[in-house]
Amino acid sequence: MPFRMIVSNLWKTYSSEEKPIEVLKGVSLSLDQGQSLALTGESGSGKSTLLHLIAGLDHPDRGDILIAGQNMVGLGQGERAALRRKSIGLIFQSFNLIPSLTVAGNLSFQARLAGRADPDWMRDLARRLGLEDLMGRYPEELSGGQQQRVAIGRALASRPPLVLADEPTGNLDEATADAVLTLLFDLIHESRSALLMVTHSDRLADRLDARVHLSAGHIDQ
Amino acid sequence: MILASLGAILSHWRRHPVQLVLLVLGLSIATALWTGVQAINAEARRSYDEAASALGADLGVIVRSDGGPLTTEDFVNVRRAGWLASPMVEADFSIGPIDVRLVGVELLTLPRGATTLDLDDAEDPGAFFQPPGQFWVNERLAAQLERQETPPLRISDEVPANTVITDIGIAQSLLGASDISRLVLSGTQPANRTPLRDFAPHLEERAATDSADVSRLTDSFHLNLTAFGLLSFVVGLFIVYASINLAFEQRRATFRTIRAVGLSARMLSLILLAELALIAVLSGMVGVILGYVIASALLPGVAATLRGLYGAAVTGELGLDPSWWAAGFGISIFGALAAGSQALYRMLRLPVLSGAHTAAWFRSFTRDLRLQTVAAVALLASAVALYWTGTGLLAGFALLGALLLGCALLLPLPLSLATLAGQKLARSPLAEWFWADTRMQLPQLSIALMALMLALATNIGVGTMVSSFRETFTGFLDQRLAAELYVDAGSNERAEAMQSDLEGRVDAVLPLWRVQARLFGEPGDIVSAADHATFRDHWPIIEGAPRVWDLVASGSAVLVNEQLARRHDLELGQTIDLPGGWRPEIAGVYSDYGNTAGQVLAGLEAMRERYPSADHSSFGLRVAEDRVGALRDEIMAQYDLPGSAIVDQASLKQLAQQAFERTFIVTGALNVLTLAVAGFALFASLASQSSMRAPQRLRSGRLGFAARR
Numbered sequence: 001m002p003f004r005m006i007v008s009n010l011w012k013t014y015s016s017e018e019k020p021i022e023v024l025k026g027v028s029l030s031l032d033q034g035q036s037l038a039l040t041g042e043s044g045s046g047k048s049t050l051l052h053l054i055a056g057l058d059h060p061d062r063g064d065i066l067i068a069g070q071n072m073v074g075l076g077q078g079e080r081a082a083l084r085r086k087s088i089g090l091i092f093q094s095f096n097l098i099p100s101l102t103v104a105g106n107l108s109f110q111a112r113l114a115g116r117a118d119p120d121w122m123r124d125l126a127r128r129l130g131l132e133d134l135m136g137r138y139p140e141e142l143s144g145g146q147q148q149r150v151a152i153g154r155a156l157a158s159r160p161p162l163v164l165a166d167e168p169t170g171n172l173d174e175a176t177a178d179a180v181l182t183l184l185f186d187l188i189h190e191s192r193s194a195l196l197m198v199t200h201s202d203r204l205a206d207r208l209d210a211r212v213h214l215s216a217g218h219i220d221q
Numbered sequence: 222m223i224l225a226s227l228g229a230i231l232s233h234w235r236r237h238p239v240q241l242v243l244l245v246l247g248l249s250i251a252t253a254l255w256t257g258v259q260a261i262n263a264e265a266r267r268s269y270d271e272a273a274s275a276l277g278a279d280l281g282v283i284v285r286s287d288g289g290p291l292t293t294e295d296f297v298n299v300r301r302a303g304w305l306a307s308p309m310v311e312a313d314f315s316i317g318p319i320d321v322r323l324v325g326v327e328l329l330t331l332p333r334g335a336t337t338l339d340l341d342d343a344e345d346p347g348a349f350f351q352p353p354g355q356f357w358v359n360e361r362l363a364a365q366l367e368r369q370e371t372p373p374l375r376i377s378d379e380v381p382a383n384t385v386i387t388d389i390g391i392a393q394s395l396l397g398a399s400d401i402s403r404l405v406l407s408g409t410q411p412a413n414r415t416p417l418r419d420f421a422p423h424l425e426e427r428a429a430t431d432s433a434d435v436s437r438l439t440d441s442f443h444l445n446l447t448a449f450g451l452l453s454f455v456v457g458l459f460i461v462y463a464s465i466n467l468a469f470e471q472r473r474a475t476f477r478t479i480r481a482v483g484l485s486a487r488m489l490s491l492i493l494l495a496e497l498a499l500i501a502v503l504s505g506m507v508g509v510i511l512g513y514v515i516a517s518a519l520l521p522g523v524a525a526t527l528r529g530l531y532g533a534a535v536t537g538e539l540g541l542d543p544s545w546w547a548a549g550f551g552i553s554i555f556g557a558l559a560a561g562s563q564a565l566y567r568m569l570r571l572p573v574l575s576g577a578h579t580a581a582w583f584r585s586f587t588r589d590l591r592l593q594t595v596a597a598v599a600l601l602a603s604a605v606a607l608y609w610t611g612t613g614l615l616a617g618f619a620l621l622g623a624l625l626l627g628c629a630l631l632l633p634l635p636l637s638l639a640t641l642a643g644q645k646l647a648r649s650p651l652a653e654w655f656w657a658d659t660r661m662q663l664p665q666l667s668i669a670l671m672a673l674m675l676a677l678a679t680n681i682g683v684g685t686m687v688s689s690f691r692e693t694f695t696g697f698l699d700q701r702l703a704a705e706l707y708v709d710a711g712s713n714e715r716a717e718a719m720q721s722d723l724e725g726r727v728d729a730v731l732p733l734w735r736v737q738a739r740l741f742g743e744p745g746d747i748v749s750a751a752d753h754a755t756f757r758d759h760w761p762i763i764e765g766a767p768r769v770w771d772l773v774a775s776g777s778a779v780l781v782n783e784q785l786a787r788r789h790d791l792e793l794g795q796t797i798d799l800p801g802g803w804r805p806e807i808a809g810v811y812s813d814y815g816n817t818a819g820q821v822l823a824g825l826e827a828m829r830e831r832y833p834s835a836d837h838s839s840f841g842l843r844v845a846e847d848r849v850g851a852l853r854d855e856i857m858a859q860y861d862l863p864g865s866a867i868v869d870q871a872s873l874k875q876l877a878q879q880a881f882e883r884t885f886i887v888t889g890a891l892n893v894l895t896l897a898v899a900g901f902a903l904f905a906s907l908a909s910q911s912s913m914r915a916p917q918r919l920r921s922g923r924l925g926f927a928a929r930r
């Protein structure tokens with residue numbers, strides 16, 4: 001059965017001290033295997049929130065998130081973690097590498113957690129990402145672009161059917177960002193993963209199969 | 222999955238080895254001090270039990286009411302009256318240069334269960350009591366006696382330290398007297414036996430021998446040690462708490478990432494628990510070894526102290542008991558869990574999505590602070606409650622503990638308020654940052670400060686206690702050891718002869734009569750006071766009726782020591798029941814340092830009258846100070862006394878002071894160790910603090926402040 005992700009009628013309100021912040025007000029979207037989708041929107045429009053909900057890191061107030069036939073919303077904490085481990089590769093804006101592990105350790109971490117470590121693929125990945133010579137270094141000894149490449153590698157190492165990326169090149173200069181993204185698209189293409197990527201840049205959004213815009217809590221195509 | 226996550230979590234320590242060392246060291250020091258003290262206590266208790274079981278202390282005995290020895294005739298009468306009793310003699314005895322406790326028993330009548338020794342020798346049943354007899358000793362004493370001339374030695378581990386067990390006839394001939402110390406009673410006695418008062422009113426039956434009371438006497442000493450061990454453990458826990466929290470704090474982002482990547486919170490907690498257990502076992506191992514080293518270093522001192530203060534025999538050697546290993550690991554794991562439970566709990570509730578890092582933690586600190594203050598107030602309240610209602614040593618310790626811990630827990634509150642005030646009053650942005658930053662560091666810092674405060678308080682407390690003890694003790698010695706020379710004549714007759722001989726050659730002769738007696742059912746003694754200025758001027762009376770010495774001299778009243786007075790709420794004018802139906806009034810209370818037993822001081826004439834057979838083989842002599850040396854030599858030569866039998870005041874004081882100092886060797890050592898642990902805690906938390914602050918300094922540096930500030 002081909003992979004498919006369906007988000008339907010998602011609502012999310014944050015309670016704050018003054019008044020509740022309604023961030024998502026009935027968001028729906030879908031993503032098929034191998035497809036890539038750009039998510040744009042103003043700062044504070046709720047892009048990260050949506051991504052976190054899809055990844056099961058937070059709870060929506062209402063709505064469903066079907067990932068490979070499982071509804072993330074109904075699952076318990078442990079099952080959500082398992083679904084994330086097996087099916088989702090997360091690329092954070094701020095890399096979120098494990099500081100005490102080397103590049104090699106970080107790269108293979110999720111794949112080993114999911115029990116899907118493939119040494120050949122790992123070696124290939126490291127070479128393609130240009131990390132071969134950095135394998136023994138620690139994250140704090142890397143530049144921003146290098147760290148971002150490690151984060152991408154970690155998300156792809158277990159060949160998850162779905163990759164969620166939150167402004168993966170937000171910290172990089174344009175040239176480096178382009179190079180890193182090209183790499184990401186190539187790898188996604190090869191592993192036939194679906195990609196949902198948050199970006200501010202129209203130029204980058206144009207390189208993906210499709211794009212949606214989030215504003216005032218709604219998606220407009 | 223588990224291996225990969227455990228690897229990621231443990232990799233933190235590879236990157237922060239110093240932190241790991243601090244944590245393991247903290248936990249192992251805490252464990253070490255605790256197990257060390259436990260080991261010492263266990264060893265001492267084992268010695269007491271051994272002494273009790275090997276000498277039949279569990280069984281009832283018949284003794285003379287006035288504490289004097291029994292005669293063979295007494296024994297025969299008791300047997301005739303239908304009692305199942307066996308004679309026993311027990312005395313100090315020297316074999317060459319070695320002082321031992323000589324215990325003589327009669328094998329034929331010895332009740333079952335009186336001793337755990339298997340004294341019957343199947344091959345040669347007569348060997349025990351037929352001359353030359355046998356000496357039953359433990360291995361250690363056997364090695365010491367190797368070169369001495371003794372009957373054949375039989376070695377058994379069950380014989381208490383420094384004790385020789387032999388046949389009563391052999392013991393009596395060695396001691397040169399046919400005295401019997403006591404009659405040991407069989408567990409079951411014939412119902413138709415004649416009551417003692419009908420045929421031998423001077424004898425009385427007692428539940429158990431005095432030797433069983435040794436553990437009671439030494440209880441306070443062991444409680445002291447335990448309290449110290451516990452305190453060190455608590456101080457150690459503060460370090461452990463600080464390091465564990467720090468390690469969790471530093472890995473907060475890692476935990477988030479690991480969970481975002483797909484590990485459930487429950488699994489992560491289990492892995493962290495495993496990590497804690499691993500560290501605890503490692504520290505437990507180091508701790509038990511350290512504890513053993515500490516215990517074996519301190520034990521000889523403790524043994525010497527116990528022997529000196531209470532006459533309790535404790536072997537100066539430490540056995541290796543597997544139960545300590547278990548206890549050491551247990552306390553280490555308990556400590557790690559106790560110190561880590563809060564961090565673990567927070568981890569479980571940590572949302573995967575990050576909020577502001579320090580800010581979130583600080584909010585939880587404010588919540589904890591409230592809880593902590595409540596706990597502190599509760600502790601202080603229970604201290605007050607204990608002060609009003611509690612009695613006894615244990616309650617005293619609990620009170621002190623609650624007070625100390627309560628104050629320590631209260632400490633962060635004023636610190637927090639002070640920094641808050643600083644922040645509010647700050648004018649410049651830099652000052653504001655300084656106060657805000659200091660406030661943020663409080664959670665970490667206050668833990669170390671609490672540990673330090675606890676240790677300092679104990680140190681000052683113990684220091685003052687010891688020095689005031691020393692002062693009291695020296696004063697006490699000056700008062701109690703007023704006579705310039707003390708002579709042990711060896712027997713009453715000899716003492717009497719010597720005294721009348723010496724009369725006129727010295728300023729005064731002070732006979733010392735002594736009777737062991739039950740005072741309020743507990744072992745104690747009655748000693749005599751001659752009607753002489755020595756007593757009137759020097760005796761340390763705390764509370765006394767007018768003309769107290771006249772009352773004592775007349776025989777109508779006695780003095781009691783402070784211990785007895787406090788234990789039984791005795792008041793002046795009250796009467797006290799003494800053996801032989803004597804009921805004198807209490808005319809005063811005197812201080813009697815280091816004696817846990819009750820004591821009564823009675824007038825010399827009254828003692829002579831009431832207890833004519835009491836021991837009075839030693840006496841004191843008053844002479845001018847410059848004559849002491851010469852007189853000592855003179856007496857030694859004239860009466861052919863060994864040097865040990867005639868002691869001058871100065872060397873007696875020195876001996877006593879040595880014993881005193883030895884008591885507090887242990888305290889001093891533990892004091893230093895506790896302070897070291899606390900200093901270590903402060904260092905640990907400052908060291909990790911600076912590593913956590915580095916990025917922040919960088920940040921404020923970027924904002925335009927020079928990093929040097």
Ligand SMILES: Nc1ncnc2c1ncn2[C@@H]1O[C@H](COP(=O)(O)OP(=O)(O)OP(=O)(O)O)[C@@H](O)[C@H]1O
Nearest residue numbers: 014015016021023042043044045046047048049050
């Ligand atoms: N934990 C939270 N508690 C309260 N409000 C929150 C929380 N997280 C996000 N918000 C609010 O929800 C709104 C959406 O935030 P979100 O991070 O999803 O925006 P975003 O589209 O990713 O913005 P950016 O492009 O700047 O990253 C914001 O107004 C934010 O203030």
Ligand SMILES: [Mg+2]
Nearest residue numbers: 047048049166
């Ligand atoms: Mg965002």
